[in-house]
Amino acid sequence: MDVAASRVLTFTSEGTIYRDEQDDFGRSVRPEPVEGRAGWIKAPRQHGISLVTAGRCQENLGCDRIAAVIAKATDALGYWIALSQTPGLGAARFRLLESHFDGDLESAWKARRGELRAAGIGGGVVKAIVEGREKVSPDGELEKLYRSGVAALTWHDEEYPRRLKEIADAPPVLYCRGTLHPNDETSVAVVGTRRPTDYGYRITAELCAELAARGVVVVSGLALGIDARAHQATVDAGGRTIVALGNGLDMVYPRENQRLAERIVNEGGALVSEFPLGARPEASNFPRRNRIISGMTLGTLITEASETSGTRWTVYHALEQNREIFCVPGSVYSDASKLTNRLIREGAKLVCEVNDILVEIGLDAAVRQMAMAIDDSDGQQSRIAQDDAPDDPDEADLLRHITHEATHIDDLARLAGRPITEVSGLLTMLEIKGLVVQAGMMHYRLP
Structure with a gap:
């Protein structure tokens, strides 16, 4: 098992930090307690240890040291999770709570019935919040996340999908593996x-x-x-x-x-x-x-x-x-x-x-321009090698517009400023010479 796949730091309410390693599907492999404070963060394997908290807190660190930066929203993440499980507490009412309690979801979770009603929350949902305190433990929810290798994002986090955040009924908390x-x-x-x-x-x-x-x-x-x-x-x-x-x-x-x-x-x-x-x-x-x-x-x-x-x-x-x-x-x-x-x-x-x-x-x-800007591992533009350029000047000109990303023949015609019939003939010759390949559905790319 590849235990070096990713590393996770989990912070419990008691102040214990667990340095952990996970397998490729995010399951805990070797938890090890270290000194620390409360909160929860996850470190994806792609960039050494990249500490990403649920409070827009991010810092890239080397694998030789452990550090944590914990934002306010992360400290309250357990309360976000607990409140988000309340029946009837949708996005609109959740925003009312946030506004009334100035973003302090811990105070919202612990508030009295009168305070919740003053926030604009109806009686049925108020009752559900109060009853939920006996069924859901904010700290327990964080522990479950740790054991499962799952991250939780609030809609204030930078990692939360921006387009999803735009919809009227966006979920306050989004779980991610x-x-x-x-x-x-x-x-x-x-x-x-x-x-x-x-x-x-x-x-x-x-x-x-x-x-x-x-x-x-x-x-x-x-x-x-x-x-x-x-x-x-x-x-x-x-x-x-x-x-x-x-x-x-x-x-x-x-x-x-x-x-x-x-x-x-x-x-x-x-x-x-x-x-x-x-x-x-x-x-x-x-x-x-x-x-x-x-x-x-x-x-x-x-x-x-x-x-x-x-x-x-x-x-x-x-x-x-x-x-x-x-x-x-x-x-x-x-x-x-x-x-x-x-x-x-x-x-x-x-x-x-x-x-x-x-x-x-x-x-x-936009995608075509992005593809044309991609550099290869040597830092050079992903183009055909100069030594392999065709002798025909028209073929060479068209080849300048072809990358390793598949491009539709209509787009190539616009880029080259040539009639579609001429581009089709040039592509045929380039394909015969092995300088381009057809990726399907009239799309062409470099081999």
Whole structure:
């Protein structure tokens, strides 16, 4: 077992710090107590020990020393978690508590009934908060996080997904196993039926591979069928994918996708959930989970879904969140395409290739520029070696616009300022000479 995969510091309310090592899926391997103070932080393995707290507190340290910087929100993280589990205490009421108690969630958790009512909280929710104190222990919640290797982010944390923070009913606390990145904003949700046809499997895999090649993060729900295919195709293509689950992160549902979930985390992706550890995958959780999928992304792609598919909930949430809707058309005789075909009639963007998505959300130029700026390991631009440049000046000119990231032929024509028919002929010659390869769906890249 690779015990050097990651290191975690956990701070208990008694003031004990545990220096720990975890396996690749975040499970505790060797806890060791050290001196310290209360709080909780996690150190991802990618950058030595990068201490990231739930209070926007971050400091990169060398592996030869242990240090901790704990922000105010981190000290109160247990109370955030405890309050977020209160039935009926949604985002709006949670903000009322924050405002009334000046961000001091410990005081809110311990407040008397009258103080809670003065904050604008109704009687039923006040009762639930008071009763919750006997069922939920803030310190106990932190300990459970430690044992499970799961991080908890509040909506004030820098690591909390920015687009998700923008929606009206953003979860106050988001649990995460794995790593979240700022570039996760460049993401698209891919969802659909649990019983796809071969056509649905194929087009999902092709589009997700193309999105991955363009540096777009794929977000889905790990369900059997289209969701799992989207995740699988993305990691197979070397891309990054995020899973939003409808249960606590101490388990994976469905169990059939346990290995896929582990691979996603091991290869730099993440599992996220608004549900606390121990929460079971109840049917009522999934419609709410779907708003996380759509809320984290620029738009939602439905590749195949029937009229009765749970995908409808993701569409409803995406529309409420003012996100784009993309649909792959299917046979009029196929029940599996009834929803997508109807949504296209009602105004959803028809998708036949990945550029239909990228153009609509303004990522075609941005992703292309990002790819062109990527340097190789020697610090040189990722271009074809000068010695291998073609003799034909037109071919050489077109080749200047091709990188290791797949680019659509239409984009190449615009970049080169040449007619599409001429570019097509030049690409054919470059492909024959082995200087470019077709990545599928009229996309070309360097070999």
